[in-house]
Amino acid sequence: MPLVADLKIDCLGLFCPMPIVKTREALRRMTVGQILEMSSDDPGSEADMKTWSARTGNDLLGIERDGPVFRFFVRKTR
Amino acid sequence: MARSSASSSERLGRSPLPPSGPRVYLDYAGFSPVDPRVVALMRPFLEGGVGNPNAPHSLGLEARASLDGSRAKVARLFGATPAGVIFTGSATEANNLAIKGVAQRAAGHHVVTSAIEHISVIDSCRDLEKRGWTVSYLDVDADGRVDPDAVTRAIRAETALVSIMAANGEIGTIQPVQEIGRVTRARGVPFHVDAVGAAGRVALHVDTCHIDLLTLSSNDLYGPPGAGALWVRPTVKLAPQILGGGQEQGYRAGTENLPAIAGMGVAADLARIEVAGEAARLSGLRDRLLSGLLEQIPEARMTGARGAARLPHHVSIVVPGVKAEGVLMELDLRGIAASSGATCTVMTGEPSYVLRAIGCDRVAAEGSLCFTLGRWTTAGEIDTVLEAVPAVVTRLRRLANQ
Numbered sequence: 001m002p003l004v005a006d007l008k009i010d011c012l013g014l015f016c017p018m019p020i021v022k023t024r025e026a027l028r029r030m031t032v033g034q035i036l037e038m039s040s041d042d043p044g045s046e047a048d049m050k051t052w053s054a055r056t057g058n059d060l061l062g063i064e065r066d067g068p069v070f071r072f073f074v075r076k077t078r
Numbered sequence: 079m080a081r082s083s084a085s086s087s088e089r090l091g092r093s094p095l096p097p098s099g100p101r102v103y104l105d106y107a108g109f110s111p112v113d114p115r116v117v118a119l120m121r122p123f124l125e126g127g128v129g130n131p132n133a134p135h136s137l138g139l140e141a142r143a144s145l146d147g148s149r150a151k152v153a154r155l156f157g158a159t160p161a162g163v164i165f166t167g168s169a170t171e172a173n174n175l176a177i178k179g180v181a182q183r184a185a186g187h188h189v190v191t192s193a194i195e196h197i198s199v200i201d202s203c204r205d206l207e208k209r210g211w212t213v214s215y216l217d218v219d220a221d222g223r224v225d226p227d228a229v230t231r232a233i234r235a236e237t238a239l240v241s242i243m244a245a246n247g248e249i250g251t252i253q254p255v256q257e258i259g260r261v262t263r264a265r266g267v268p269f270h271v272d273a274v275g276a277a278g279r280v281a282l283h284v285d286t287c288h289i290d291l292l293t294l295s296s297n298d299l300y301g302p303p304g305a306g307a308l309w310v311r312p313t314v315k316l317a318p319q320i321l322g323g324g325q326e327q328g329y330r331a332g333t334e335n336l337p338a339i340a341g342m343g344v345a346a347d348l349a350r351i352e353v354a355g356e357a358a359r360l361s362g363l364r365d366r367l368l369s370g371l372l373e374q375i376p377e378a379r380m381t382g383a384r385g386a387a388r389l390p391h392h393v394s395i396v397v398p399g400v401k402a403e404g405v406l407m408e409l410d411l412r413g414i415a416a417s418s419g420a421t422c423t424v425m426t427g428e429p430s431y432v433l434r435a436i437g438c439d440r441v442a443a444e445g446s447l448c449f450t451l452g453r454w455t456t457a458g459e460i461d462t463v464l465e466a467v468p469a470v471v472t473r474l475r476r477l478a479n480q
């Protein structure tokens with residue numbers, strides 16, 4: 001089943017830490033259970049998002065990749 | 079605010095006014111107060127009667143003279159040619175112009191830099207990587223030093239640029255710029271030096287060090303924010319990053335910020351005249367603060383290099399068992415402004431890449447404290463900090479263990 005996001009943010013062209021900062025800010029505005037889709041073309045963002053999700057306890061539901069662009073699906077857990 | 083004893087300060091050849099007021103300000107690397115002598119010179123530029131340096135009337139000619147006067151003053155700080163100075167809006171912009179500008183004109187697609195450069199250098203290099211370039215991020219040793227032999231090994235036939243900072247603002251380590259310059263010159267590769275941390279604190283000469291591009295910030299010289307500069311050797315090919323009206327010889331379009339640039343010129347002059355005395359005075363205060371902190375907080379360790387290999391105004395330590403954020407808040411309540419070293423970590427909570435590169439683990443990096451001294455720092459202020467920091471650390475540890 002494809003993941004459907006409640007909110008999408010575009011972080012193309014930005015580098016660490018900005019994709020993480022913007023993800024955190026977006027989740028703050030969302031409610032628990034909602035899904036955020038964040039796109040980034042920072043090659044380091046895959047590792048950053050995995051570490052950050054594990055540390056903060058938010059669910060990284062999936063990562064899709066289309067060439068240089070990653071799409072991360074995160075469910076807010078708390 | 080206590081702004082007395084002007085005459086005695088003037089006799090010492092220092093600025094007559096302490097701009098930070100009653101607060102103990104030890105975050106000069108984060109922002110430097112603008113020297114009142116610089117403010118006095120900038121005032122007429124802001125209050126009118128000054129034109130656009132590119133205008134064809136007499137006000138424009140006066141403005142042009144001021145602009146070129148500043149260019150000469152900034153160049154003189156590094157023994158450089160005035161014509162090579164390109165004024166920008168910040169040192170970050172100058173770093174972007176140096177790296178992307180050289181890359182876009184080069185035949186080869188490889189850049190050598192270090193793992194602990196300023197984020198504006200790192201991100202410009204990452205941007206090149208996205209466009210198919212290869213970047214070698216050189217490791218540093220436990221003191222944060224780049225090995226000139228590692229630069230030799232990293233250079234390839236297609237290397238377009240080597241970019242190494244003169245000194246790191248987070249751990250205070252001064253790099254062997256002259257040795258690296260010898261390597262790049264022998265291999266015929268342009269050498270860019272981000273001199274923001276070192277400018278006005280250690281002497282740096284573009285010819286002695288074989289520097290081809292040099293980045294400078296106005297505020298780090300006690301000039302106003304909103305101005306920076308990139309000096310470029312005439313033999314270096316550069317692509318402009320901001321296009322428009324052809325200002326700054328076409329390399330940085332947009333009407334020059336003359337009040338800030340005029341201030342930067344005076345600031346550079348003062349820095350050149352005062353650098354030797356200032357460095358000797360500050361390194362004395364630095365060593366007293368550092369040894370006092372390490373003595374009173376036995377578990378604390380300094381980060382970065384020691385002695386002459388360290389910036390004279392820079393103290394950085396890691397304190398295990400406390401969080402920098404908590405210490406800084408407590409210090410702020412006691413009227414002391416300091417920092418944790420890196421702004422990036424404040425935003426993400428991740429340990430700074432500079433501390434990781436020198437082998438600091440996550441727990442130690444959480445207790446990273448950075449005290450940067452400056453033109454108005456006094457011995458009395460160092461005493462205040464030496465009383466406050468150990469007390470705050472003890473208190474926070476006690477709270478954490480309850």
